[in-house]
Amino acid sequence: MALCLFALLAFEFVISSQGLPGGFHHRAPFKTSGPYSIAHRGANGEFPESTVPAFKRAIQEGIDIIETDIGATKDGFLICLHDTTLDAITDVAQRPEFASRRATYPVEGENITGFFAVDFTLDEIKSLRVHQRYEFRDQAYNGMYQIPTFEEYIAIALEAPRVVGIDPEIKNPVFINKHVTWPHGKLFEDKYVETLLKYGYNAPYLSESWLQQPIFIQSFAPLSILRVANQTKSPKIFNIGRDTDLAQDTLQPYSELSSDAYLDFIKSYVAGISTDKNTIAPIDETTGRLSPPSDIVDRAHVRGLMIHPATFRNEAQFMAKDFRADPYREFDYFLQGLRVDAVMTDFPSTLTSYMNAIAKSPDLWKSCEV
Ligand SMILES: *[C@@H]1O[C@H](CO)[C@@H](O)[C@H](O)[C@H]1NC(C)=O
Numbered sequence: 001m002a003l004c005l006f007a008l009l010a011f012e013f014v015i016s017s018q019g020l021p022g023g024f025h026h027r028a029p030f031k032t033s034g035p036y037s038i039a040h041r042g043a044n045g046e047f048p049e050s051t052v053p054a055f056k057r058a059i060q061e062g063i064d065i066i067e068t069d070i071g072a073t074k075d076g077f078l079i080c081l082h083d084t085t086l087d088a089i090t091d092v093a094q095r096p097e098f099a100s101r102r103a104t105y106p107v108e109g110e111n112i113t114g115f116f117a118v119d120f121t122l123d124e125i126k127s128l129r130v131h132q133r134y135e136f137r138d139q140a141y142n143g144m145y146q147i148p149t150f151e152e153y154i155a156i157a158l159e160a161p162r163v164v165g166i167d168p169e170i171k172n173p174v175f176i177n178k179h180v181t182w183p184h185g186k187l188f189e190d191k192y193v194e195t196l197l198k199y200g201y202n203a204p205y206l207s208e209s210w211l212q213q214p215i216f217i218q219s220f221a222p223l224s225i226l227r228v229a230n231q232t233k234s235p236k237i238f239n240i241g242r243d244t245d246l247a248q249d250t251l252q253p254y255s256e257l258s259s260d261a262y263l264d265f266i267k268s269y270v271a272g273i274s275t276d277k278n279t280i281a282p283i284d285e286t287t288g289r290l291s292p293p294s295d296i297v298d299r300a301h302v303r304g305l306m307i308h309p310a311t312f313r314n315e316a317q318f319m320a321k322d323f324r325a326d327p328y329r330e331f332d333y334f335l336q337g338l339r340v341d342a343v344m345t346d347f348p349s350t351l352t353s354y355m356n357a358i359a360k361s362p363d364l365w366k367s368c369e370v
């Protein structure tokens, strides 16, 4: 008995000295295969996007992975922020002390005017309050929460009562590297990887360690993915934009970056790709109905690459008419019909309900032809 207790304590010491969150306690494990449910910017259908309550709500609602974009402040801190500017989701424009920070910068070939995060220190950004991006969603939480740091986001996953994955996107790297100077000649991407390494994220997809701390690294920038490929074993997902859009760093159109030749090139260092759901299942603009799906899912799968489409939203305006405003039908079409490897949604509770129902009864939506 005494020996057992000693062994247990010794084991606990080993575990906590490896920096596992919360020391020795049992957390419900992560799934050992996909498809994955991913909460886009947390439960941002309910709470303002990429805030602590949005991430925590997604976890309460049973999501596998919480997703966010990562940006940077003037003083080189990494934060959870999608846009280059703070205008769309904070009260920055109502703050007289910051009025002089309004600026116009070229961003990916377009002149953008607003309050840019790269012109604010972390302390200043923490003084702002976040609000809901879309006026047709719940405004009740406006003005209550701050923009979290990358480290605060990681802590939410590590401290969750079960194993929860993260899906941080290296956002706007060309713009950020132009405006923020990093010590020792490093880049935004290096700081991003250093942060992940600090918290123990550095394991190949589906390895024991990965299953303890699941992560997908994502970026739309081909050179960012290449740069981090040599610095971390964590699986990378290359985000593919619309065909005619240009990658921010190489300026190649994404039609070229989704070609067979390019997928053959990246398959040695990425675990998968992500695309807009409409790239996989295009919507006819005149009828609002689905056109035949593209071959991108098969072209990824034959190369052993996952495909993670984004972004699923419960509101009818974001869906093909075929789904009749029913998000379950849409999930079923992509997950069971097209066999994508993950779904990224603004409404994690809906996706969890769908996943739970399908686990018990895979044919549940078969009769609901789209
Ligand atoms: C952005 O503004 C600059 C300075 O006014 C101008 O020279 C440039 O043509 C503009 N670029 C675009 C894409 O409008």
Ligand SMILES: *[C@@H]1O[C@H](CO)[C@@H](O)[C@H](O)[C@H]1NC(C)=O
Residues within 6 Å of the ligand: 226, 227, 230
């Ligand atoms: C990554 O490593 C490979 C092989 O060691 C090398 O050929 C490549 O140039 C490196 N890429 C970067 C971006 O450092």
